[in-house]
Amino acid sequence: MKRRFFLETTACVPLAGLVGCGGSGSSSSEVIETERSKDHPDGSGQTSVGQFEHGVASGDPLQDRVILWTRLTPDDPTRTSIPIQAIVSITPDFADPLIFAATADADKDFCVKVDAVGLKPDTWYYFSFVAGNQVSPVGRTRTFPGKEQRANRAVRDGFMFELPVWAFLCLQRLGQGSGARS
Numbered sequence: 001m002k003r004r005f006f007l008e009t010t011a012c013v014p015l016a017g018l019v020g021c022g023g024s025g026s027s028s029s030e031v032i033e034t035e036r037s038k039d040h041p042d043g044s045g046q047t048s049v050g051q052f053e054h055g056v057a058s059g060d061p062l063q064d065r066v067i068l069w070t071r072l073t074p075d076d077p078t079r080t081s082i083p084i085q086a087i088v089s090i091t092p093d094f095a096d097p098l099i100f101a102a103t104a105d106a107d108k109d110f111c112v113k114v115d116a117v118g119l120k121p122d123t124w125y126y127f128s129f130v131a132g133n134q135v136s137p138v139g140r141t142r143t144f145p146g147k148e149q150r151a152n153r154a155v156r157d158g159f160m161f162e163l164p165v166w167a168f169l170c171l172q173r174l175g176q177g178s179g180a181r182s
Contacts, residue, residue, distance in 0.1 A: 049082050049132035050074040050110070056129065058141035063121040066141050068114045070129045072104045080106045085130045086114040092126050092138070104131065121146035 054071040068086050086100040098118065104110040112129065119125060122145035129136040 047132055048075055048134055049079075050104075051134060052129060052131075052136035056127065056136050056139035058127065058139055061142060061144045063144050063146050064119055065115055065117040066119065066125070066143055068100075068116050068127050068129075068139070068141070070112050070136050072110045072112065072129075072131050072134075074104075074106075074110055082110065082131055084112050086112075086116060086127060087130060088116050088119070088125050088127045090123065090125060094126065094128070119143045 050072040052070055053073045057069040058066050059069070060067040068088070070084075072082060072084065074082060082104040084102045084104050086102060087094055087097045088100070089095060089097040098116070100114045100116055102112050102114050104112050116125075116127070121143055124140060124142050126138055126140055128138045
């Protein structure tokens with residue numbers, strides 16, 4: 001995938017909710033639709049607003065969501081808020097992406113925490129962030145397996161068979177030991 005195409009398909013749009021990396025409250029993200037902008041040669045409609053100098057991270061996976069994190073270092077230190085998008089896709093070329101809107105706020109040191117919702121269980125995802133015409137490094141994350149997938153994995157990996165056999169053998173040994181002393 002070419003950078004220009006990626007930027008064209010991920011043009012910044014107005015934001016609905018604020019999220020950040022501070023506090024223990026829940027964060028919310030909104031999946032948004034994007035349109036190409038003709039205002040800027042690369043289609044982003046934006047110029048440089050900062051750099052992604054701290055990379056990306058993910059964590060707290062659930063069956064249908066995962067938390068994505070980054071920090072934007074603003075070009076203008078007097079800015080108080082910068083719109084950001086988190087792009088999530090099953091493929092590394094970001095075909096058919098989910099796009100989540102967020103804001104990097106000065107009171108949260110321009111950290112961004114996005115709750116990427118609506119994902120499939122036990123699935124690997126690629127993610128990146130976009131601010132203006134800057135694109136973060138690409139990260140990779142995985143959602144937690146569903147109950148059925150966890151049960152299948154336990155049976156497949158032998159846990160469901162090995163534990164009962166081990167317990168049965170231990171009980172037999174205990175029975176043999178107590179019978180020999182009588």
